[in-house]
Amino acid sequence: MLEVSGLSVRYGRHLALENAALKIGQGEIVVVLGANGAGKSTLIKAIAGLVAPDPGARVMLDGQALHRLPAYRIVDAGLALVPEGRHLFSTLTVAENLSLGAFLPRTRQKADESRDLVFGIFPKLEQRLTQVAGTMSGGEQQMVAIGRAIMTRPRVLLLDEPSLGLSPLLTAELFRALPSIARTGMSVLLVEQNTHQSLAISDRGYLIEKGVICGQGTASELLASETVQKAYLGS
Amino acid sequence: MFMNAVLTGLTLGGVYALVAMGLTIQYGVSRTMNLAYGEFLIAAAFAAFVLFSTLGISPYLLALGIVPVSFLVSLFVYRVMAMPLVRRAKSAMSLEIDSLLLTFGLLFAMMGVMLLIFGSNYTNYSYMARPVRILDATVSANRLLSFAAALVVGALCWLLLMRTRTGAALRAVAVDPVGARLVGIDVQWAAGLAFAIGGAIAALGGVLISTYLTFTAEMGVVFTMKALIVVIMAGVGHVPGALISGLVLGFVESFVAAYLDPGLTVAVIYAVFLVVLLVRPSGIFGKVAR
Numbered sequence: 001m002l003e004v005s006g007l008s009v010r011y012g013r014h015l016a017l018e019n020a021a022l023k024i025g026q027g028e029i030v031v032v033l034g035a036n037g038a039g040k041s042t043l044i045k046a047i048a049g050l051v052a053p054d055p056g057a058r059v060m061l062d063g064q065a066l067h068r069l070p071a072y073r074i075v076d077a078g079l080a081l082v083p084e085g086r087h088l089f090s091t092l093t094v095a096e097n098l099s100l101g102a103f104l105p106r107t108r109q110k111a112d113e114s115r116d117l118v119f120g121i122f123p124k125l126e127q128r129l130t131q132v133a134g135t136m137s138g139g140e141q142q143m144v145a146i147g148r149a150i151m152t153r154p155r156v157l158l159l160d161e162p163s164l165g166l167s168p169l170l171t172a173e174l175f176r177a178l179p180s181i182a183r184t185g186m187s188v189l190l191v192e193q194n195t196h197q198s199l200a201i202s203d204r205g206y207l208i209e210k211g212v213i214c215g216q217g218t219a220s221e222l223l224a225s226e227t228v229q230k231a232y233l234g235s
Numbered sequence: 236m237f238m239n240a241v242l243t244g245l246t247l248g249g250v251y252a253l254v255a256m257g258l259t260i261q262y263g264v265s266r267t268m269n270l271a272y273g274e275f276l277i278a279a280a281f282a283a284f285v286l287f288s289t290l291g292i293s294p295y296l297l298a299l300g301i302v303p304v305s306f307l308v309s310l311f312v313y314r315v316m317a318m319p320l321v322r323r324a325k326s327a328m329s330l331e332i333d334s335l336l337l338t339f340g341l342l343f344a345m346m347g348v349m350l351l352i353f354g355s356n357y358t359n360y361s362y363m364a365r366p367v368r369i370l371d372a373t374v375s376a377n378r379l380l381s382f383a384a385a386l387v388v389g390a391l392c393w394l395l396l397m398r399t400r401t402g403a404a405l406r407a408v409a410v411d412p413v414g415a416r417l418v419g420i421d422v423q424w425a426a427g428l429a430f431a432i433g434g435a436i437a438a439l440g441g442v443l444i445s446t447y448l449t450f451t452a453e454m455g456v457v458f459t460m461k462a463l464i465v466v467i468m469a470g471v472g473h474v475p476g477a478l479i480s481g482l483v484l485g486f487v488e489s490f491v492a493a494y495l496d497p498g499l500t501v502a503v504i505y506a507v508f509l510v511v512l513l514v515r516p517s518g519i520f521g522k523v524a525r
Contacts, residue, residue: 050413
């Protein structure tokens with residue numbers, strides 16, 4: 001479904017991501033694990049078109065080349081990103097944030113259906129529709145951000161450290177929602193530092209270190225592997 | 236005298252409110268502070284003057300032609316002159332400084348061309364200057380009609396912003412440009428459109444003001460400053476705030492002129508501006524800075 005290859009990103013002279021490649025199948029949850037500064041965010045931003053990769057990069061979604069499109073066209077092609085910092089429309093209400101998610105003509109007719117889909121995953125949001133997004137708690141804002149991304153009806157949903165800044169309780173609640181998103185047929189690619197909880201709900205995972213993807217496997221393989229134990233699980 | 240001052244304040248404030256709304260839409264969405272904003276206004280005033288004197292067509296009808304031209308010129312300025320700066324900008328701050336320099340230069344270029352054509356003489360013309368009596372006071376018909384036009388266009392812009400998909404896109408970009416990209420909005424298109432809408436509103440303001448105020452080729456900066464004061468006083472990007480502050484500015488001007496001295500209006504306006512900034516640094520309607 002989503003196939004990435006040859007993805008390199010430079011910030012000035014610093015090579016933040018080198019020749020990254022990964023694959024995600026339909027309805028799959030895939031996690032990219034790595035420490036702070038390993039290039040996780042860069043990887044996900046380059047896929048979504050928010051940072052420009054070096055020439056030679058290929059991002060293919062069901063045979064369509066995304067690497068030549070500007071960010072707003074990538075959304076139309078079916079790839080949505082929930083970025084670090086969420087970038088909600090903080091002075092607008094939850095309802096307005098969600099309806100802006102259905103801005104594109106492709107998604108507008110399905111807006112009601114999409115909204116029901118979001119409420120099915122995050123029932124809390126239905127009672128908060130009139131609240132101004134910026135006044136919500138971090139966990140609730142993350143739900144609005146994911147909800148807004150779902151409103152764009154993506155085939156692949158990218159999440160940049162969704163658990164960042166959330167309490168363990170909220171993180172658990174958020175991660176529980178991801179399999180129900182995947183069951184609707186959407187693929188989920190998330191980058192995380194929270195190894196245990198993210199592997200528990202993922203099908204597969206990649207390891208990234210110093211801008212290089214250095215390992216991959218099924219979630220159970222990674223949980224059992226010695227390198228992961230040492231590097232990420234602290235045992 | 237009181238009613239006269241109220242009517243003058245209301246009619247002048249209405250047009251100020253409209254003009255400030257244009258600037259706040261431009262800056263709020265495109266993040267390009269247009270220092271040549273007043274030049275667009277004065278250029279439209281001269282266009283109305285020339286066309287009215289030669290063709291004898293009502294300035295209000297001429298606005299139907301002048302406003303779209305200003306829309307297109309502003310769009311051109313944004314797409315051709317500002318876009319290269321947007322593309323190369325390393326940060327939001329460097330973009331703001333670059334675009335300030337760009338529009339500062341544009342100000343002098345436009346003013347120079349107007350000085351060359353019209354000289355630095357005061358210009359005015361007479362259209363619908365007959366007095367209308369309202370509640371013991373008199374106000375000229377052109378002021379009333381200009382106020383009405385400002386109200387109608389202000390209301391239309393409000394509806395565009397709040398009730399249409401395009402308006403929702405513009406508001407989304409104003410609140411969070413990255414968020415807007417993530418829901419599929421072409422931010423550069425939205426910024427260009429907002430810049431063009433602002434330019435169109437400036438031109439309308441120019442045509443309306445030209446029917447009853449004397450103007451010169453060098454006066455653009457006065458209107459830029461007044462619009463800027465209203466925008467900053469209201470809180471940048473806050474459209475209803477700009478409308479209210481614009482009206483207040485009109486009242487302050489007319490009351491100071493009527494009861495104190497016409498020469499003191501600018502001084503009093505700046506005093507009010509200073510007090511507002513001291514009490515509420517991010518504007519009356521702006522979010523309190525944390």
